[in-house]
Amino acid sequence: MTVIGKGEESGAVLEVEDLSVEFPTEDGIVRAVRGVGYRLDRGDSLGIVGESGSGKSVTALAVMGLLPATARVRGSVRFEGTELLGLSDARLSDLRGSGIAMIFQDPMTSLNPVYSVGYQIAETLRRHNPGLKSRQARERAVDLLGTVGIPSPERRVDSYPHELSGGMRQRVVIAIAMANDPDVIIADEPTTALDVTVQAQILDALETARAETGAALVLITHDLGVVAGHCDRVGVMYAGRMVETGSVEDIFYTPRMPYTLGLLGSLPRLDREEERLTPITGSPPSLLNLPPGCPFAPRCPMRRDVCDNTEPALRKAGHELHLSACHFADELAGTGAAEVFDAIGADSEALARFADTTAPTNAEEDTV
Amino acid sequence: MSAPARATATPLPPLPGHGGTGEPVLQVRDLVKHFPVMSRGVVRRRVGEVHAVCGVSFDLFENETLGLVGESGSGKTTTARTILGLESATSGQVRYRGTELTALSRRRMRPLRRELQIVFQDPYASLDPRITVHEIVAEPLRIHGRYGDGGGKEVRELLRLVGLNPEHGNRYAHEFSGGQRQRIGIARALALRPRVVVLDEPVSALDVSIQAGVLNLLMDLQNELGLSFLFVAHDLSVMRHVAGRVAVMYLGRLVEIAPARRLFAAPAHPYTQALVSAIPLPDPRKERARKRILVQGDVPSPVRPPSGCRFRTRCPKFANQLTESERTACVEEVPALVDRGGGNPVACHYAENVELL
Numbered sequence: 001m002t003v004i005g006k007g008e009e010s011g012a013v014l015e016v017e018d019l020s021v022e023f024p025t026e027d028g029i030v031r032a033v034r035g036v037g038y039r040l041d042r043g044d045s046l047g048i049v050g051e052s053g054s055g056k057s058v059t060a061l062a063v064m065g066l067l068p069a070t071a072r073v074r075g076s077v078r079f080e081g082t083e084l085l086g087l088s089d090a091r092l093s094d095l096r097g098s099g100i101a102m103i104f105q106d107p108m109t110s111l112n113p114v115y116s117v118g119y120q121i122a123e124t125l126r127r128h129n130p131g132l133k134s135r136q137a138r139e140r141a142v143d144l145l146g147t148v149g150i151p152s153p154e155r156r157v158d159s160y161p162h163e164l165s166g167g168m169r170q171r172v173v174i175a176i177a178m179a180n181d182p183d184v185i186i187a188d189e190p191t192t193a194l195d196v197t198v199q200a201q202i203l204d205a206l207e208t209a210r211a212e213t214g215a216a217l218v219l220i221t222h223d224l225g226v227v228a229g230h231c232d233r234v235g236v237m238y239a240g241r242m243v244e245t246g247s248v249e250d251i252f253y254t255p256r257m258p259y260t261l262g263l264l265g266s267l268p269r270l271d272r273e274e275e276r277l278t279p280i281t282g283s284p285p286s287l288l289n290l291p292p293g294c295p296f297a298p299r300c301p302m303r304r305d306v307c308d309n310t311e312p313a314l315r316k317a318g319h320e321l322h323l324s325a326c327h328f329a330d331e332l333a334g335t336g337a338a339e340v341f342d343a344i345g346a347d348s349e350a351l352a353r354f355a356d357t358t359a360p361t362n363a364e365e366d367t368v
Numbered sequence: 369m370s371a372p373a374r375a376t377a378t379p380l381p382p383l384p385g386h387g388g389t390g391e392p393v394l395q396v397r398d399l400v401k402h403f404p405v406m407s408r409g410v411v412r413r414r415v416g417e418v419h420a421v422c423g424v425s426f427d428l429f430e431n432e433t434l435g436l437v438g439e440s441g442s443g444k445t446t447t448a449r450t451i452l453g454l455e456s457a458t459s460g461q462v463r464y465r466g467t468e469l470t471a472l473s474r475r476r477m478r479p480l481r482r483e484l485q486i487v488f489q490d491p492y493a494s495l496d497p498r499i500t501v502h503e504i505v506a507e508p509l510r511i512h513g514r515y516g517d518g519g520g521k522e523v524r525e526l527l528r529l530v531g532l533n534p535e536h537g538n539r540y541a542h543e544f545s546g547g548q549r550q551r552i553g554i555a556r557a558l559a560l561r562p563r564v565v566v567l568d569e570p571v572s573a574l575d576v577s578i579q580a581g582v583l584n585l586l587m588d589l590q591n592e593l594g595l596s597f598l599f600v601a602h603d604l605s606v607m608r609h610v611a612g613r614v615a616v617m618y619l620g621r622l623v624e625i626a627p628a629r630r631l632f633a634a635p636a637h638p639y640t641q642a643l644v645s646a647i648p649l650p651d652p653r654k655e656r657a658r659k660r661i662l663v664q665g666d667v668p669s670p671v672r673p674p675s676g677c678r679f680r681t682r683c684p685k686f687a688n689q690l691t692e693s694e695r696t697a698c699v700e701e702v703p704a705l706v707d708r709g710g711g712n713p714v715a716c717h718y719a720e721n722v723e724l725l
Contacts, residue, residue, distance in 0.1 A: 166666075195439035195440055196439065196602070196604070196646045197642055197662075197663050200646035201663075223648060224576075225650045228648060228650050228651055229648050229656060249652055249653075252650060253652075266576045266580035267576055268583065268606050268608060269651075270608050270647050271649050271654060273608075273629070277583055278580065279580035279581035280577035280578075346531065347531060350525060351529060351589070351593075352592070353525065354526075354529050355592050
């Protein structure tokens with residue numbers, strides 16, 4: 001713990017460097033995370049976006065030391081200067097909750113069904129403050145439930161998880177996460193299981209938790225809209241790697257990686273009328289036996305020979321802090337999704353043939 | 369009822385103010401669906417009812433996409449399933465081109481099923497894992513006795529139509545990705561050349577990059593084949609993109625219906641306003657400048673829905689703006705879905721269009 005000061009000086013609370021995670025399976029090695037790095041300063045909020053299987057959750061679990069023992073984790077994760085990889089489970093337990101707290105996607109499985117929510121909050125509090133009297137812990141639990149917006153918290157503190165709605169449960173999870181005043185909160189798809197009006201409430205509660213604790217936030221989500229509103233910086237993940245990082249403005253207004261551009265072009269928007277969406281064809285590659293070259297190349301309309309052979313490094317695109325892993329990032333300056341991707345829909349020839357051939361019979365014969 | 373052999377084939381007059389043009393293909397009037405709640409124990413008695421759909425009325429016109437949005441438990445899927453006769457209606461009318469569907473026997477309904485098809489939400493659960501994709505798409509043709517000689521060719525053409533390689537017909541559903549499976553479901557729904565397709569959350573299980581391709585496909589199919597879509601979804605951004613008109617449901621009732629552009633620009637019902645304002649925009653500057661209308665709490669139980677307006681327990685207007693005497697109407701009187709001067713039907717006693725985007 002002597003190196004903590006070093007982290008303080010540089011301002012970084014969490015530094016992840018060249019993190020890779022492999023899972024040996026019967027079919028071969030699944031390379032779920034391949035050289036991910038990011039740095040989180042005090043009070044920072046970083047959004048990590050990507051589609052299913054891009055490695056965003058595994059990255060978070062690796063940081064928390066929550067991966068199964070079979071996972072091979074390499075690289076470096078430093079919390080306030082302390083290396084976390086290789087730390088004993090007991091030492092990690094001291095950090096979990098008080099240093100780094102995590103909010104999971106599904107509040108039903110992340111809460112224990114046989115204890116009241118008050119007990120579960122108190123448990124977290126007393127784990128890090130052994131001297132705390134149970135009465136004080138309970139009072140603090142009521143406070144916390146109130147802070148995250150649970151009505152009549154003094155009554156709800158004795159409720160069991162099954163007595164609460166999904167949104168209420170997720171508030172309890174947020175209360176637990178903020179209980180020990182953590183420096184970093186990692187939220188993994190915190191609102192995915194919830195309805196949109198409840199999502200808005202939960203994001204609001206998360207903002208409250210950040211304001212109260214001053215914690216830095218890593219927000220993992222597939223929803224680009226959530227990132228736009230709650231993060232300062234964004235990392236886009238694809239096939240286990242960061243393929244573009246930058247400020248929210250960089251990513252949303254001047255993306256320099258075809259995948260990011262494709263994602264934005266695929267998104268139906270509430271705030272404007274787009275003629276056509278521009279989907280990305282194909283599907284993400286299997287992380288088992290990943291071929292050499294850029295993993296996005298098979299789906300990329302800008303693909304050239306070099307893309308099949310060499311995987312591009314994450315490097316400067318535009319300005320110092322905007323990085324992109326594309327050989328042709330410079331060509332993307334000032335382009336929109338519609339210029340790069342095709343607005344593919346139905347096969348027009350097949351559609352015309354289908355429309356021409358009349359329906360086999362008409363319905364009236366059968367109705368009588 | 370006196371002449372059961374002959375179904376009534378008279379279209380109902382379209383609902384006033386609901387918008388939509390052309391010929392109505394599907395007309396729903398006062399549709400109600402209650403599910404019984406049984407007590408536990410050996411003797412299971414009926415102890416209550418889930419009020420899933422309560423008096424829903426709308427018209428679906430030719431070559432139109434009508435969006436049905438709402439959160440979980442709003443009754444949108446039950447509405448769609450009841451219309452198709454997959455659930456029996458407790459009461460109400462459903463007419464397809466003038467023919468009353470709720471009164472039809474299974475045998476008499478069968479030929480009409482060709483014209484009313486459905487694409488299900490979960491592309492993993494809705495395709496039989498034990499038969500090939502060719503057989504999945506051929507099944508409706510066989511059931512309706514029109515596979516015949518040209519059936520194989522027809523199936524290959526259907527697969528091509530939805531963007532799949534017809535050579536892959538001998539594969540099984542599990543060999544395809546989520547997006548491809550949903551395309552198989554669409555091919556199956558189109559096999560009998562329906563006029564109306566109910567799309568029940570067709571893209572909600574898909575990643576955005578895949579979802580966009582399926583949405584484009586659906587829109588092309590509609591334009592070229594003149595289909596009518598009843599598009600059930602919870603995602604308002606998707607709705608904005610595909611639907612011509614949108615109907616918003618809350619706890620079994622329609623609360624607002626309007627052309628999509630209008631509904632999203634200036635919604636009149638407090639619930640619609642909360643929904644629209646809750647959708648995060650993928651635009652950092654706009655998103656940060658927005659003001660949210662947050663609603664309180666969660667959706668009440670449909671077993672004991674609130675009296676009067678069902679949204680009043682969460683309504684920000686009820687809580688913050690109305691006086692005690694104004695609130696009486698919300699508590700005692702169910703607001704009818706009528707035009708209240710804003711240009712579109714809205715079920716709120718104190719409706720007021722608010723510009724949000």
